Structures are given as structure tokens and as C-alpha cells.
Amino acid sequence: MKLASLLLIVLLVFTSCKDNKTSEKVESIDYSKENLDVTTSTYPESITTVFDAHGGVDAWKKMNTLKFTMPKETGDEITTVDLHNRYSIIEMPQHSLGYDGKEIWLQKKDTTSYKGNPKFYYNLMFYFYSMPFVLADDGINYEDVEPLSFEGKEYSGIKITYESGVGESSDDEYILYYDPTTGEMTWLAYTVTFFTSEKAKEFHFIKYSDWQTVNGIKLPKTLTWYNYENNVPTTKRNDVDFTNVILTKDSKGVSAFSKPANAEIVK
Numbered sequence: 568m569k570l571a572s573l574l575l576i577v578l579l580v581f582t583s584c585k586d587n588k589t590s591e592k593v594e595s596i597d598y599s600k601e602n603l604d605v606t607t608s609t610y611p612e613s614i615t616t617v618f619d620a621h622g623g624v625d626a627w628k629k630m631n632t633l634k635f636t637m638p639k640e641t642g643d644e645i646t647t648v649d650l651h652n653r654y655s656i657i658e659m660p661q662h663s664l665g666y667d668g669k670e671i672w673l674q675k676k677d678t679t680s681y682k683g684n685p686k687f688y689y690n691l692m693f694y695f696y697s698m699p700f701v702l703a704d705d706g707i708n709y710e711d712v713e714p715l716s717f718e719g720k721e722y723s724g725i726k727i728t729y730e731s732g733v734g735e736s737s738d739d740e741y742i743l744y745y746d747p748t749t750g751e752m753t754w755l756a757y758t759v760t761f762f763t764s765e766k767a768k769e770f771h772f773i774k775y776s777d778w779q780t781v782n783g784i785k786l787p788k789t790l791t792w793y794n795y796e797n798n799v800p801t802t803k804r805n806d807v808d809f810t811n812v813i814l815t816k817d818s819k820g821v822s823a824f825s826k827p828a829n830a831e832i833v834k
Contacts, residue, residue: 611709613725617699617743620750622784627700630782631818635696636811645811647819648693654824655690664689667824674830685833695773696787696809699743699752706730715744715754717800722754723747742770751778751785754800772800782814 610624618624630650637644642660649655656665662681663674666689673685694701712724722744729739744754756770777789790807793800826832 610703611711611725613711613723614699614702614709614743616750617725617745617752618703620745620785621699621752622780624700624703626783627703630784630814630816632813632815633693633697634811634813635809637692638808638810644692646693646696647823648690648697649819649821649824650697652821653690654821655693656824657689663827663830665824665826665830666690667826668821670826671833672826672830673833674827689833692807695755695790698755698775698787699745700784702727702741702743712742714747715742715756715799717754721747740770751775756798769795770798771795774800774803779812781812784814786812786814 610618615624618627632647633650634645634647637646645658647656647658652668654666654668656663661676661679663676664681664685665672665674671686671689673681675681706729708728708730710726710728712726714721714723716722723746725743725745727741727743738758738760740758742754742756743752744756745752752775755773755775757773758768758770772793772795774791774793775787776791777787778785779788780786787809789809792804792807794802794804
């Protein structure tokens with residue numbers, strides 16, 4: 568009798584719970600109609616502050632093509648980059664240097680030899696120019712570090728490192744220093760490990776202080792390299808200017824970056 572009574576009680580409780588569940592109203596949410604920020608939520612607050620000061624990483628990721636000109640004594644150097652696939656082409660008076668997503672290629676326009684390392688240079692200036700947004704790439708780690716003090720002002724610091732195998736030189740390190748009041752990027756400290764197997768200890772410095780707004784995004788107008796000592800900037804070394812900047816949602820497609828028939832593959 569006791570067992571039968573226990574079974575009856577269990578059955579009644581189970582039935583009651585089932586009825587309660589079916590009678591409850593669950594509020595459904597149509598997330599397709601919600602304005603959710605699914606991009607910037609993946610970044611730390613400090614780097615998001617910098618992105619926002621330059622137009623926002625969400626706006627940047629809607630762009631497909633970046634083009635800029637670097638005036639030089641030897642003639643203009645015109646760089647075009649597919650921002651999502653990172654195809655690129657650099658047009659110079661005597662050479663063209665490109666990347667089609669698989670191979671780096673170099674084309675001679677006359678008998679002049681190319682001075683430099685094509686594999687190192689093909690995306691170098693794009694990377695410096697596209698700060699801070701290039702630091703929104705996958706495989707990046709962020710860490711707040713001690714501020715940089717220069718000429719009586721302090722700039723908040725964010726150290727950037729890369730997961731193993733990311734890019735040509737995953738051991739490279741960067742420190743982005745920004746104005747804590749405006750959020751604008753002001754300095755980039757960077758190491759170079761491309762030419763060595765050892766982790767670099769010496770930081771080089773670029774100052775970002777001259778900006779131009781292109782299609783809602785704040786991009787550099789001039790980059791200023793500085794001399795350095797004991798991993799801090801000292802005196803101005805040289806300026807590099809950027810003109811005729813185009814930033815657009817239009818995509819050129821991979822054919823615009825394809826290797827010309829007379830170009831050589833860079834090994």
C-alpha cells in the first residue's frame with residue numbers, strides 16, 4: 568500500500584509540472600530586428616575606444632578597397648589593397664609589386680633592378696597606414712601597458728601580439744599609444760623580426776598626428792618616423808606623406824591583382 572501511494576504521488580507531481588510548463592508563456596525575441604553590435608563586442612574596451620575615435624571598426628569592415636599615393640623623389644608610389652582578402656598591388660615608376668592571394672610577384676618595367684626585399688615590402692606601408700584598424704585582424708592579443716611619456720604628456724598604451732603562425736612575422740610586437748582624452752592614436756612602437764629568427768628587443772617609433780577623414784574613416788595624412796633610445800622616441804627623423812586617398816565599399820576583384828605575364832614570382 569505504501570509503495571502504491573508513493574507512485575501515485577509521483578505521478579500527480581509529474582502531471583502538475585507538465586501542465587505548468589505548457590501553460591507558461593515564453594516571450595520570443597526576433598533577433599533579426601534587434602540592433603546588435605556583434606563586431607566590437609569581441610574587442611577590449613581600450614582598443615574599441617581607439618577604433619571609435621577613428622570612425623568605428625564596424626564602418627571600417629564595410630569597406631572593401633583602399634588606395635593611396637606616396638609621393639617620392641623617384642616618382643609616385645600608388646598602393647591599392649583589397650581590405651578583406653589583402654590582395655595588393657604597388658605601382659612604381661620602374662616596377663610593380665603585387666600579391667594575388669597566393670603568390671607575391673614583381674614586374675620590371677625596364678632594366679632597373681628592384682632595391683629592397685619584395686616579400687618584406689609588399690604590405691609594409693599598407694600596414695602602417697591602416698592603423699589602428701589593421702589591429703582588428705584575427706589572431707591578435709591585446710594587453711594594456713604602461714603609458715608613454717613624451718614632451719610632458721602621457722599616452723595610454725595597448726600592446727599587440729600575434730598568435731603563432733599569423734602573418735609573415737608572428738613574433739612582431741606593437742604598442743599603440745593613444746590620447747586618453749580624445750582616444751586618437753598618437754604613437755606606434757613596433758619591432759621587426761622579419762630578417763632574424765630571434766625575438767626583437769628594440770622598438771621603432773612612428774608618430775600619428777596628422778589625420779584626414781575619408782568616407783567617414785580617420786586615416787593618416789602624414790606619418791613621422793622618430794629616432795629612439797632605450798625604447799622611447801627622441802627626435803624627429805623623417806615624414807612620409809599620403810595623398811589621393813580612396814576608401815570605398817566597391818571591390819575590384821582578384822583579377823585586378825593578378826600577376827602580369829612578364830612578372831616573376833617572389834620566392
